Amino acid sequence: EVDxxxxxxxxxxxxxxxxxxxxxxxxxxxxxxxxxxxxxxPVLRVEAGASPLQRxxxxxxxxxxxxxxxxxxxxxxxxxxxxxxxxxxxVVTGGPGxxxxxxxxxxxxxxxxxxxxxxxxxxxxLAGAACVVVGNTGPAHLAAxxxxxxxSLYAPTVPYGAWGPYRVPTVRLGAADTPCRDSRAVTCPLPxxxxxxxxxxxxxxxxxxxxxxxxx
Numbered sequence: 336e337v338d339x340x341x342x343x344x345x346x347x348x349x350x351x352x353x354x355x356x357x358x359x360x361x362x363x364x365x366x367x368x369x370x371x372x373x374x375x376x377p378v379l380r381v382e383a384g385a386s387p388l389q390r391x392x393x394x395x396x397x398x399x400x401x402x403x404x405x406x407x408x409x410x411x412x413x414x415x416x417x418x419x420x421x422x423x424x425x426v427v428t429g430g431p432g433x434x435x436x437x438x439x440x441x442x443x444x445x446x447x448x449x450x451x452x453x454x455x456x457x458x459x460x461l462a463g464a465a466c467v468v469v470g471n472t473g474p475a476h477l478a479a480x481x482x483x484x485x486x487s488l489y490a491p492t493v494p495y496g497a498w499g500p501y502r503v504p505t506v507r508l509g510a511a512d513t514p515c516r517d518s519r520a521v522t523c524p525l526p527x528x529x530x531x532x533x534x535x536x537x538x539x540x541x542x543x544x545x546x547x548x549x550x551x
Contacts, residue, residue: 357501384455386463388446392424393543394464397440398433399472403515403523404490406470406531411440414468417536418543419444426464428457428474465547468539470531471498479503484546486539490523490530491516506542508534 361371395418397411406414418425427441429449437449452460454477461467461474462481469475470488478485479500487507489495492515495507513530515523 355499355501356497359497384459386459387456388426388460388463390424391465392426392446392463393418393547394426394428394461394467394469394478395440395445396428396467396469396472396474397436398429399470401472401492401521403492403520404471406488406534407528408436408439410532410534410536412442414534414536414539415440415445416443417540418468421540421543423540423543426460428452428460466543468543475500479505486542486546488531488534488539492518492520504546506545508538508542 364370395411395415397406397408399405415425415427425441425445427437427445427447427449429437431450434449437447441447441449448460457474458477458481461478461483464478464483466484466486467474467478468486468488469478471490471493475485475487479502482503484504485500485506487495487500487505487509489499489507489509489511491509491511491513494517495511499505499507510530510533513525515525515530518524
């Protein structure tokens with residue numbers, strides 16, 4: 336039996352600031368008596384099914400659970416166009432409630448899988464990708480869980496050091512010093528969404544090149 340109060344108190348009084356959330360969770364588990372066995376490596380891997388897509392591809396996932404963390408749709412569409420022009424096959428993913436968004440972002444050059452995938456199928460698609468372009472939201476961490484490199488379009492509303500993708504090669508893009516930094520805002524409080532609206536699609540192409548071993 337675990338004393339949940341002790342676990343909560345441990346988490347609230349963790350003296351390590353900026354520690355990655357996954358490591359804080361491991362520390363809480365250890366405080367509850369469930370430390371990792373000696374030599375065990377704290378790596379999460381999801382058993383994903385094979386991707387139904389046969390050729391090499393890059394995933395762009397434009398949606399987020401909080402609007403403040405989302406890259407503007409028109410910019411996501413421009414990123415898809417830039418990746419396609421650079422020779423990448425692009426697949427756009429999204430949940431059942433994001434089909435209008437994925438249709439807009441994928442229009443023309445990309446495959447639109449918005450609303451078409453279960454979580455396990457999404458894991459398979461992410462596992463088969465050369466790279467994933469995504470904001471700070473669930474599929475970013477699912478991509479990291481299956482070992483796929485991430486181009487992180489990261490809004491600074493929560494610290495990147497705590498919530499960035501865990502243990503995979505990552506390139507972070509977006510302005511890190513906007514006034515909403517560390518505000519935990521769910522809806523962007525600033526006109527024009529400056530942390531992400533300033534991302535250059537060419538920088539995304541370059542980041543994908545770095546992570547996939549291509550030209551940068």
